[in-house]
Amino acid sequence: MTPHTSRRAFLKASACAAAPLVLPARVLGQNAPSKRVTVGMIGCGRWGSKIDLDPFLKMADVTVVAVCDVDRWRMDFTQKKVNDHYAKAAPGGAYAGCKAYGDFRELLADPGVDAVMVATCDHWHVPAALAAVRAGKDVSVEKPISLSIEEGRLLASEAQRLGRVTRNDSEFRSDPRMRLACEAVLNGRIGKLKKVYTTVPAGDVTAPPVTAADPLPKELNYDLWLGPCPEAPYIQRRVHDPMKFERPHWMRVLGHCEGMITNWGTHLNDIAHMGMQTNETGPVWIKAKKWSLPPKENVWNVLTDFEVDYRYASGVELNYKVGGKEVYIRFEGDQGWVKAWYMGKPDKSTPDVEASDPKILEGLDKAAVKLASWSDKEDFIRCVKSRGRTMQDAEFGHRTCSMCQLGHLSIQLGGREIVWDPAKETSPDPDVMRLARRPAWRGRWLDPQPQA
Numbered sequence: 450m451t452p453h454t455s456r457r458a459f460l461k462a463s464a465c466a467a468a469p470l471v472l473p474a475r476v477l478g479q480n481a482p483s484k485r486v487t488v489g490m491i492g493c494g495r496w497g498s499k500i501d502l503d504p505f506l507k508m509a510d511v512t513v514v515a516v517c518d519v520d521r522w523r524m525d526f527t528q529k530k531v532n533d534h535y536a537k538a539a540p541g542g543a544y545a546g547c548k549a550y551g552d553f554r555e556l557l558a559d560p561g562v563d564a565v566m567v568a569t570c571d572h573w574h575v576p577a578a579l580a581a582v583r584a585g586k587d588v589s590v591e592k593p594i595s596l597s598i599e600e601g602r603l604l605a606s607e608a609q610r611l612g613r614v615t616r617n618d619s620e621f622r623s624d625p626r627m628r629l630a631c632e633a634v635l636n637g638r639i640g641k642l643k644k645v646y647t648t649v650p651a652g653d654v655t656a657p658p659v660t661a662a663d664p665l666p667k668e669l670n671y672d673l674w675l676g677p678c679p680e681a682p683y684i685q686r687r688v689h690d691p692m693k694f695e696r697p698h699w700m701r702v703l704g705h706c707e708g709m710i711t712n713w714g715t716h717l718n719d720i721a722h723m724g725m726q727t728n729e730t731g732p733v734w735i736k737a738k739k740w741s742l743p744p745k746e747n748v749w750n751v752l753t754d755f756e757v758d759y760r761y762a763s764g765v766e767l768n769y770k771v772g773g774k775e776v777y778i779r780f781e782g783d784q785g786w787v788k789a790w791y792m793g794k795p796d797k798s799t800p801d802v803e804a805s806d807p808k809i810l811e812g813l814d815k816a817a818v819k820l821a822s823w824s825d826k827e828d829f830i831r832c833v834k835s836r837g838r839t840m841q842d843a844e845f846g847h848r849t850c851s852m853c854q855l856g857h858l859s860i861q862l863g864g865r866e867i868v869w870d871p872a873k874e875t876s877p878d879p880d881v882m883r884l885a886r887r888p889a890w891r892g893r894w895l896d897p898q899p900q901a
Contacts, residue, residue, distance in 0.1 A: 486511050486833050489562040489586075491553045491577055493518035493527035495694035496591065497568030501618065502527065504826040505566070506534045511830055515562055517550040521668040522692050524549050551670060553577055557584040564833050566618070567591060570699050571706045572678050575600040576894040578615070578843075582607055587614035589829045593711035594846040596704075598854055598885040601847035602874060603897055608843045616829040616839040617846025621716045621791075622723060623828070626801045628820045629810065630780060630789035631724040635818040638809040640784030642765050645721045647779075648772025649713035650792070653701050653753050655743035659684050666691040677887075677894035678704055686748045701749035707857055708751025709771065714853035717791070718769060719841065720778050722852070723820070725765055728845045731852050731871035732759040732767070737859040757856035762871075769856060785809055858884045 488505050490497055493516055505511050513531050518524035528549040536544035550556040556565070557580055564587040567577045575595045581588040582604075594617045595601035608615045621627050634642060662682035665671055668691070671683050681687070687705070689697035699705040706712065722728050741754035756770035775793035779786060785805035794801075804810050821840055823831065832839045851874070858881055859867050869876050876882055887895075 484510050484834070486830050487514045487561055487563045488512070489515035489517065489556045489559065489565045490527065490568065491517045491556060491565050491581075492568035492570075492573075492591075493520070493523040494568065494689065494697060497566070498523065498527045498530065498694065501566050501568045501591070501826075502530070504824065506531070508826065508830060510834075513547060515548040515550060515556050515559060517553050517556045519551065519670040519673045520666075520689075521551065521670075523694075524551065552673065554580065557581055557586060562586060564588065564614070564829070568618075570674070570697070571596055571712075572699075572704065573676055575604050576677055579604050579607060579895065582611050582613040582615070585611075585613075587829075587833045589616040589618050589826075590843070590846075592617055592619045592715040592846065593707070593850045593853070594715070594843065595850055595854075596707060597887045598851045598874060600887060600895060601850055601854075603895070605843040605847040612836075614829070614832045614836065614839065615843035615846075616825065616832070617715070617841050617843060617849075618825055618829075619716050619719055619841060619846075620825045621720055622820075622840050623822060623824045624791070625822070626789040626791070627720045627723075627778070628822065629802045629813060630778060630787045631720065632813045632816060632818055632820055633787045633804065633809050634724040634780045634782070635726070635820075636813065636816040638785070638813075639780060639782030639787055639805075642725065642763075642780060642782050644781040645725065645765065645767040645778065646781075647714070647717040647721050647767065647769045648776050649709050649717060649770075650776055651709075651754070651771050651773045652713075653708045653751050654749060655747050655753060656686060656701070656749035658746045659686060659748050668692075675891070677890045677892065679889050679891055684748060698749070701751050703745065703750050706751060707854070708753075710752050710755055710857050711850055711853040713776075714769065714856075715846070715849050717776070717778050718767075718852055719845070719849040720789075721767060722845070722849055724778075724780055725761065725763070725767075727761060727763075727848070729848060730762070731848050731869065731874075732855065733762050733869055733871065734760040735855045735859050735867040735869060737856060737864045740860045740864075742860060752857070752860065755856070755860060757859060759852065759856070769853075854885075 505513050516527045528547050531547040532544050536542055565581050567590040574590050578588045578590040663685045665683045686698045687702055737757045739756045742752055743750045754771050759767040776791040779788040787804045789802045828840050867881055
């Protein structure tokens with residue numbers, strides 16, 4: 450891994466990413482035609498059953514052949530959705546080819562599955578994706594890629610060692626607003642980059658402790674839902690509402706999620722890394738300057754507010770905070786600035802991408818650096834076929850997630866300054882290294898030992 454990508458190397462990589470695909474003649478799976486990829490969906494919640502599934506169903510070179518969830522209602526719902534979709538084109542209007550598994554290990558053992566989409570709770574992202582690459586499957590895994598720096602590194606390294614195609618599923622690199630801002634930076638339109646600002650929405654709230662367990666829904670395999678997490682009584686506010694696809698409660702519960710600091714931070718800060726050319730490295734200095742952290746005993750206890758400063762080896766500084774309704778990225782150089790809005794523009798007259806001088810944005814369609822514009826799912830499938838590197842593979846995803854996690858570590862240590870070696874992913878502070886690991890894993894769900 451190279452800590453810093455040269456401009457020449459970046460241009461070469463960008464050109465390769467934009468090059469036409471030549472599909473391989475070999476068979477991709479045991480029974481798959483050379484131009485068709487069979488996909489299994491691991492996780493059928495509100496995101497997996499729609500946001501991740503729907504694009505695959507629309508792709509002519511993909512067949513979704515299996516679904517999996519620990520909630521039988523969600524699994525059955527998604528299996529029917531897949532079968533109903535393919536039935537429209539089936540002779541006689543009937544189709545029952547999508548398999549359903551209550552245990553992801555059974556899906557991974559299915560030789561008819563080429564690639565998987567992991568859209569589980571955050572605490573399952575690495576264990577499921579790690580098992581997938583070790584089972585010989587290519588894998589796209591939802592963001593954030595991990596819940597600790599240690600486990601994110603394990604997944605990225607194992608995927609590379611085993612030669613599996615990976616993608617950390619975020620649509621932001623495909624967003625034309627984000628690409629335009631980054632292209633302005635990478636083509637030198639704002640001069641030497643000095644500072645970056647990223648924001649995320651205010652979306653997390655807190656809830657008091659619950660002392661009594663709730664009745665366990667008959668359709669939920671709660672023990673497998675917990676998986677690697679320590680045993681805990683079933684509380685509906687820890688999991689999700691039965692037979693609904695609302696925003697799940699676990700997204701506000703530490704141990705299952707880290708909240709907005711990684712959940713949304715892995716969107717905007719991934720764009721920061723793309724514009725800064727720090728895809729395979731990270732900050733060297735981190736310090737939290739403000740935060741609001743509910744008591745750990747609360748059921749919903751993730752951060753509700755934060756602001757963190759970072760510095761990179763190049764000298765570029767980054768400020769990352771909760772922006773309320775205003776979500777954007779702003780790059781500042783010694784010759785101007787450019788800002789891409791995702792949401793919360795002050796008024797309708799504000800352009801989606803604005804700059805200190807309109808000339809900064811002119812003619813970028815013909816500029817030397819042009820970024821790939823594949824959608825997230827198209828990017829994954831094209832690389833499953835070509836065996837190329839996706840726009841945001843596990844290494845890139847890990848670097849963005851670990852950057853967010855370092856800010857969280859500083860908060861957990863009361864705003865302590867963190868000195869970080871991004872090449873070795875180590876700090877001289879033993880407290881930082883302790884918190885860079887998950888405190889407990891139940892069972893052997895995260896086996897750190899490489900397999901042959």
